[in-house]
Amino acid sequence: MNSEAKRVEEKWLSAWGENWVLEGCANCNGIFVLPPEKVSQRCPICGQAALAEMNPADNRPIYTQPPELVVRFRAQENALRSNVAKFARSLWLAPTDLNENTLLGRLQPVYLPMWLVDVQVQGEWQAEMGFDYEIVSHREQYRQNNWQTERVKETRVRWEQRVGRLNRQYDNRAAPALEEQAEVEGKIGRFQLQEQKPFHPGDLTGAIVHLPNRPPEDAWNDARVVLQSSVAQDCCEACEADHTRGFKWSPHFANQQWTQMLLPLYTSYYLDDDNRAQMVLLHGQTGQLHGVRRASMKRARRIAAIIAVVTAVFLVLTLALILLGYTVTEEAFAWAGLVGVLTVGVGGTAVLPLLYAWYVNTFQSPK
Ligand SMILES: [Zn+2]
Known part of the structure; x- marks a missing residue:
């Protein structure tokens, strides 16, 4: 590594923490930034290889800045403990390495990246706006030798076509920054993004940070879907309507700013008969566990x-x-x-x- 490259590397890494290192996994191609005391450990995502230091001049990650927001770890220790214990005991003939204490001892906090995009949206829109109204009718019923009148209230929706122009700044719309995001959430449940807080370097204590493997161009399609529903919601509120349908727009996007949010995940592993690591994931907010069960x-x-x-x-x-x-x-x-x-x-x-x-x-x- 030449001295110029080394200087550039140290510059962006030092924004993460003192002596932080860039490492990669040769098996899953994950790229991580991590504190010096965590270097060269087993990959916390796939568990199949040790992380190896990378030369950031040759392999500059898609995004190198510390995050703007973070969703903090908040799963209770006893919830993690009991979920791990339940998992370890759920298997008859478990490999000897699969036990509560080993899994807990190997628990590694990992932050997963999420893109946040700020964007200026301009354009025309049209939609049908629905307004609730109530009608009151009367129903006659013959009961106990008598005709009785019952008042019936019913809510109906009046639909009106509306058009408008929009010029508005939208900040921090989220989109996955990892190809594996949907798979991880499919296993342990969705992350509660509304718990986001401004990032402080102290949030990273003991954690390994997964850098994005999905460029903003790919994430933009997801962000656009999120934006469209925000815009439709805003138009609905502006019209003081109760419902929207058939929303169409011809937007123009300007001044895209991409930053990041980190999501909390714990990973651990046990070794099966063939000495292969089997990963166990725990949701950093709820403690929900997913692990592959291999009997011995x-x-x-x-x-x-x-x-x-x-x-x-x-x-x-x-x-x-x-x-x-x-x-x-x-x-x-x-x-x-x-x-x-x-x-x-x-x-x-x-x-x-x-x-x-x-x-x-x-x-x-x-x-
Ligand atoms: Zn890996």
Whole structure:
């Protein structure tokens, strides 16, 4: 790295914190900024490789600034603890590495990026605006030998065509900055973006920050959808209407400013039979957990082997009793039959742990 590049790197990294480092994952291509005490650890997103320091002159991230807003971690420690414990106990024949304390010990706070865009919107719009009104009618009913009149109130909507011009500044409309955003939210639930606060460097203590992998051009389509619903809502309010439908507009966008918001996620992992990390995600606001459940085929085989040994003992006993039946007393045949049935019963259960582990690992259900 030449000294000029090094200086540029240090300049933008120092905005994150003292001695912060840029690192990347060779497996999932995630790019992270992290404090010096967190360097070179296992990738907190995929868990399949150690993070390696990157040369920011060659691999300058899409966006390098610290965030404007942050959604802070607020999941209660006992909620995290109990969700992790429940997950660890939900699996029979779990790999030895899958236990509550290991998962909690490896819990890593990670911030996921979200784009925020400020934009000036100008243009014409048209829509049908709906206004609620009430009508009162009377219904006659024959009850208890009498005609009775009942007043019925009904709300209806009057629709009117409206057109208008719009010129307005919209700030901080959010759009995903990670390709994986929808997948993560599908697993642990949506983030409550309304809990956003202005960013302070102290918010980053102990955390690793995932940098965006989705450029603003891609995120813009999502931001436009969010903007359109904000604009439709504003037009509805301006008309003092109760509903909107058929909203159409021909907008012109100017002065786009892109900044970021960070979203809180905890990640942890356990190692399965093949020493492969299986990731466990916890929502930083709600504590909701998602983890892939992998049973240990090794433990299943061990238990099956123990059952097989017990079965063999029963089998020998059965044969001995049959022999006794021929040589000493015929009563032994009855005992041989009983022990024989037991042998078949015990032997049959040997396949259960194997079947269970196979079933979990093939159709493992996200918990
Ligand atoms: Zn990775």
